[in-house]
Amino acid sequence: MTTWTHPVGFDWIITQTAAQHEERRIELGIKPGWYNIGLDFGITGAQGRPCMASRAGTVKKAWLDPYTQKDPNTGYGNVVYIDHGDGYVSIYAHLQDYTVKVGDKVAAGQVIGHIGSTGNSSGAHLHFEVRLNDKPIDPYPLLYQGEPTVAKPAIPPLTENLRATVTINSLSVRSGPGKANKFIRYVTLNSVYQVFEIKDLGQEIWVRISQLPEWFALYYQGDSYARFSNVTPTSDLVARLDAAVLAAKNANAPTVTIDTGDLQDLLQMYREKK
Numbered sequence: 001m002t003t004w005t006h007p008v009g010f011d012w013i014i015t016q017t018a019a020q021h022e023e024r025r026i027e028l029g030i031k032p033g034w035y036n037i038g039l040d041f042g043i044t045g046a047q048g049r050p051c052m053a054s055r056a057g058t059v060k061k062a063w064l065d066p067y068t069q070k071d072p073n074t075g076y077g078n079v080v081y082i083d084h085g086d087g088y089v090s091i092y093a094h095l096q097d098y099t100v101k102v103g104d105k106v107a108a109g110q111v112i113g114h115i116g117s118t119g120n121s122s123g124a125h126l127h128f129e130v131r132l133n134d135k136p137i138d139p140y141p142l143l144y145q146g147e148p149t150v151a152k153p154a155i156p157p158l159t160e161n162l163r164a165t166v167t168i169n170s171l172s173v174r175s176g177p178g179k180a181n182k183f184i185r186y187v188t189l190n191s192v193y194q195v196f197e198i199k200d201l202g203q204e205i206w207v208r209i210s211q212l213p214e215w216f217a218l219y220y221q222g223d224s225y226a227r228f229s230n231v232t233p234t235s236d237l238v239a240r241l242d243a244a245v246l247a248a249k250n251a252n253a254p255t256v257t258i259d260t261g262d263l264q265d266l267l268q269m270y271r272e273k274k
Contacts, residue, residue: 008049094116164229165229167189172186
């Protein structure tokens with residue numbers, strides 16, 4: 001089996017899967033070919049980081065997408081196409097710039113450009129596509145050969161302090177547990193919601209995130225879209241903060257550590273009260 005290398009690095013987060021691209025295309029009513037499946041990769045400080053060829057091949061295109069030329073907020077932006085000579089073509093979109101030209105022979109892992117946010121993009125990331133005989137396919141099995149799927153998380157006790165934090169760029173909210181239910185809206189990366197109900201459907205875990213019938217998939221067939229967490233009860237947190245303030249004023253008071261999680265809990269409490 002031909003080996004594909006990662007175009008940015010395994011430490012980057014997949015912010016949108018091929019399945020989510022297709023789901024969004026259908027929900028937006030876009031015809032096939034105008035919103036192709038692929039993987040979106042993101043990481044803190046992505047702008048300007050190198051983008052590498054995932055396999056050896058010949059540069060087929062290296063240009064500013066013609067759609068972007070007409071409207072800067074549409075299309076692939078700065079994009080590179082690499083023909084691998086066996087029916088496969090890889091595409092690297094929304095680049096800040098590209099460092100190759102048409103006809104160049106490139107090696108796997110060679111820098112071909114830098115990550116940006118050109119074209120139809122809301123922030124610096126890489127949109128990576130693979131086409132086989134001109135048909136878009138899911139690149140995930142090629143990049144993660146032999147990689148296990150994400151383990152199904154344990155379901156914690158349902159309490160008023162249980163939260164679900166979104167871990168992908170965009171996640172669909174539906175009217176019930178299961179993708180067959182009506183689409184309502186999207187929630188975004190790092191959004192935190194109180195969990196009101198949990199449905200374990202075997203290879204899927206769905207959570208209700210409001211008093212209304214609003215659900216999203218926390219785990220879906222080997223992919224993790226959100227994670228469970230618990231906020232510190234208000235009374236306990238306030239007591240810890242009071243103790244920390246006292247320690248800061250009095251050198252003889254016992255030291256109290258306030259970590260990032262405490263601050264996140266405070267922010268969440270503020271949001272919920274609003």
